[in-house]
Structures are given as structure tokens and as C-alpha cells.
Amino acid sequence: MRTDKSDPHYGSMSIAGVLALCVLFSLAFAMAQTKTPSAGAVPQFEDVSKQAGLTTSHISTAEQHYIIESMSGGIALFDCDDDGRLDIAMVNGSTVEHYRDGGDPLITLYHQDEDLKFSNITQSAGLKRKGWGMGIAVADFDNDGKLDIFVTGFGGNALYRGLGNCKFEDVTDKAGVRGSGFMTGAAWADYDRDGYVDLFVARYVHLDMNKLPEFGSNEEFCRYKGILVQCGPWGMEGESDLLYHNRGDGTFEEVSKKAGVDDPRHRYGLGAVWGDYDNDGWPDLYVANDAGPNFLYHNKHDGTFEEVGLLTGTALSADGQELGSMGVDFGDYKHEGRLSVFVTNFTDQPNNLYHNLGSQGFIDEGWASKTGQPSFPYVKWGTGFVDFSNNGWLDIFVANGHVYPQVDAIPSGVKYRQPMQLFRNLRDGTFEDISAASGLTQIPLACRRGAAFGDVNNDGNLDTAILNVGEPPTLLINRSKNGNHRVLFKLIGTKSNRAAIGARVTIRAAGVKQFNEVHGGGSYLSQNDLRLHFGLGTAKKMESVEIRWPSGKVETLENLAADAIYTIVEGSGIRSTTPLPPPAGGAMNGALPPAAAAKRQQPCCSPSPWAGVRTTGGFCRWSRRVEVGATARPAAPRSALFHGPHPSSSERF
Ligand SMILES: [Ca+2]
């Protein structure tokens, strides 16, 4: 049913009433507030892990005598029951003793029951396969509208087919994706554009669990700054990589060799992410290799790839060094219309920022961008280009943690548990380290691995979940209050794969063009929110929103209002619009002293007819969804123009 949004008496309170309340509250808050000069400029994070109920520990030994104990694992933000709230899947890890005994359940699944309250539903979800979990990536491989989970592991992966309502069926063996060896990064993309997502799986080193290299046994490969440590990866044999082509019938065929992504030289593969770096409409693949050159595979449109890492300048550091690479993300951090690459690396190395120059390849601006110096001492893993401040510019987040617990015995230098880092985009190709100003350095240190990004509490600010080795995960809620507008897009493919992995959204707002692509796996062995998020700064609307679906179909929406979550279906436009709370900012949204904070238990201030209610978490809950074609805010045009062909009856949906 279409609702009449022009009715001023819609809802329980009139617009005039809400406005009057808003003025009152604004005055009250303004009077009570202490102004801080930088408020709004730097994102602020709150660690809610404990009160959110994220209490299950990742599994690891304290000593980590073997390299296999250091590499797990990833974390995923995705909505397993399609209720609009992100749930969290954490890879569990294991120990050599446990593994020899059958291993540990590969992942823990937390359902978000209400705002930022999670419960562990792993057992009832049917996620029972045991082993040694490493990475995670989410997609809808069978296009049935239910998200599926792929977990990499040492000695065997798991593919959990979604049945709806956060229940899963283990189809690993039926699908033929169990694999073997030391599997790490996984990433989904429909590389041959047949409407079904395919799956790349990186593999690390060759390891025989019955003949593990003894701790400290080799003077060359099992030493670090003079102390005894686990052996490897140096001196170890590597493993090839895998590519599973989706046959569309629930099974996969391993085609890495045929496709040219098998890594015949057996580099130590870790993080992997797909992205169309050359804008030809076909997904390309970046693979971060530890202690060796990285791979950039260009998609040749015929089911095969050409490895162009060295040719494009994305394999080594600026000074020609092979670095120990872990995590990776693609992002257009300078609004140039091209995806650049950020890669996290081992200690005493900078991170790489491979700036995409188009036809001239890439140039590593790790040092020049000023992300190199502050990251140099740490061992760096989970990462993402993320606009935490909603100003339309991508910042860079990095999760750190050493591989050797023994480094704590070395008097100087970095320790095993390390701080997280955030680099603010200064819009000139350089970044500023705002780890301290954003509150990240006040969060207890941990040895971190995967990091995933998404809007966990649906307030329009991107949040992050981080895996901590041997400890429960960290959930950081972004409490920024800068008044900036923003938007999220949930895409549903019809001709394209249903989760729209690989879809590209390009928006134009206040004359600025931004784009991003939907990723099935990335960062370090992790999965971000499948919804694409854009910060819009002061822009209250987008002049245009162009969606390039993986099928190749391009559709454009015009004059779309900001501050909403849009669900868009390939071929039929906006299916639903969920308003976001009004951007927090200005007088009523600065840092609140305790007395004023108590007033948060009030109706949300907004002239919107969709008056929200503040929950105990301090943010708004908005219940009403707007029908197809309607706009989110009363001030916006009454309906967004939709240009694009209508779906034909033959399209799957
Ligand atoms: Ca959910």
C-alpha cells in the first residue's frame, strides 16, 4: 500500500509537534554541551563488544609454536535472516592438539537479536563442521535469495547453504569445494558473467601436521631478532591456489590451472579481493602473498586471466622489495574513477598504497601517502577503504598484531598485542594518522587479524568488527556526530548473481562522483557488509545513482534523497526505502555530558513523518518502510526517476 506522506497528521505526532520538540531538545542539549574544537572532524569509536554479548573466544595457544597457529582468522558482517540487521560470523581457529582430535567448529555465528545485542546461534544454525577455520566469505551461490557462507580452513573448507532464518545446510562435499592444504583467503565473483558467483581460494604453505617444523629448530627460518620463534613461512614449500567455477547446479569445478590463476610457483597466498581495476566491466583479482610478489590477475573475458602484478607495478614495494602481504582492499580514494589497492604487510615494512594511474599502471604511494611511516613497526592484517566520517572520502583502517608472542621478551620494539590504526583521507593523496584522536588507541591492545566493515546499528555510520587471536572479537561502533549525510544500497541481482557481488554503484552528489563495488570476501580473510555505503557530506540528495550490474546492465536513478537504505532490484528499481535517522550533528549532537545524555531516552528529533523512537542503546529505531518508488524524506522529490528496462518475464527473481 502506498502511504500518503503529505499528511501532516501521519503517525502519532504531527510534524509541528515533532519540530517543536526538536527545538526544545536542541536548546537543552546546546546549553548542556561542552564544545570540543575537533568534535565532528574525527570519527569516534565505542567498544561495545562485551555488552553486545560477543563473548566466545577465538581458539589459539598462548605460545604459538607453529605457523598454522598464527594465521587464523577472518570475521564477517552479514545479515543471515534478512531482517535488516547485520549478524556476525567469527572464524574460530584451533590448536594442533584439537586438530589432531578432529578440530574445532569452524565458525561462531552471532545473531543480532535487537539493537547491538547478540546471541550465539552456531548450534541451532547448523554450523557444525569441525576443522581449523581460517577465512570467511559470503555470497548467494545458488541464487535462491538466501546468503551462503564459505569458510576456508586448514585441511578442508566448508560451504554452508543458507536455508533462511539463519539456518544452514552443509553442502561442502556435494558442491565439491572441500579442497585440501592450507587454505586462507576466499573471494567470490562471477568472473565469466554467467549469473553464478565463482570462488577463488588462496593457499599458504605446505604443512604436514605429523611433521611440523619444530619451534626454533632452524637458525635461519625459526629466529626473530635473536629469539626462538615458530618456523616459516620462509624456507617452507608454498601451495598453489584454487578457483572453483560455479556450474549453476549446486556444484563447482576446480579450474585454476585452465584459468591461469593456479600460482604454479606456489607463493604464500593470504588475502584476496576481486575488483574491476581497469573499468572494462569484468572482475579482476588481487592476491596478497606473504614474503613474495603479489598477484594482479587481469580478466581476459574468456574464462582466463593474465597475471600482471609486475607489469602494472602492484607486485612489489616502490623500492622493488617483496613484502610479507596479508590483507587487501580496492578503493577509489581520490575520486579518479579508478580502483587503487591498499595492501597490509609484515613488521618493519610499510603498507602499500598502489595508486591506480589508469593506462600507466600503478605506483606504490605507501610512503608518499604517509600511511607507511606510522604502520612500519606493526604486523598488519585486516584493512579497508572506509568512509567513517561520511564526508565522501575513503579513510583507511588497519588491524595489527604480531605473529610471535615471544616478542614480548624483547625489551625494545613492538609487542605481540598492538593498537589499531586509522588514517584520515586528507583529499590530496595523503593521509593523517588519527588512531589516537578517534579513540582507537584507548581500546585494550590485542593481537588482531581480520577486520570487517558495515553499519551494524543502521545509523548510517560504518562500524567495524575485528578478530582477536585467542580472545573474543571486538565490535567498535562509530559514534561520529558530524551532521554529514549518507546512504546505503542493498542490491539484489536478477539476471546477475542474486547478492550482486561485483555490482558497481557510482553516485554523483554535490558534483562529486564516488563509486564502490560489492565484495564477496576481502580485507584479511573477512567479509564486509554487502550493502554499499557512501558518505555524502553536506549533500542532502544525489543527482544520480548509476548501478552497473555484473550482468552488464546499467541502470540510473536520479534525484535520490540522502539518509536512507535503498533496496534496489536489478531491472525493477527501488523495492524499498528504509529511512536512516537524521544525521547526528550540530548543537544537539555534540559530545554530551552525563546529564544531557540521560535525555537520550526521548523520541528521536526529526520533522520526518516516520518519527523514530530512541532505544536504550541511544539511537533511533525506525519502523516504517516506504513503498517502491517513494522517496525517503519529505523534502525530496516525490518519486525518484527510474531509467532502465523493465524486467522481462524470463529474468530470474
Ligand atoms: Ca540479521
Ligand SMILES: [Ca+2]
Ligand atoms: Ca543461497
Ligand SMILES: [Ca+2]
Ligand atoms: Ca577488469
Ligand SMILES: [Ca+2]
Ligand atoms: Ca553504525
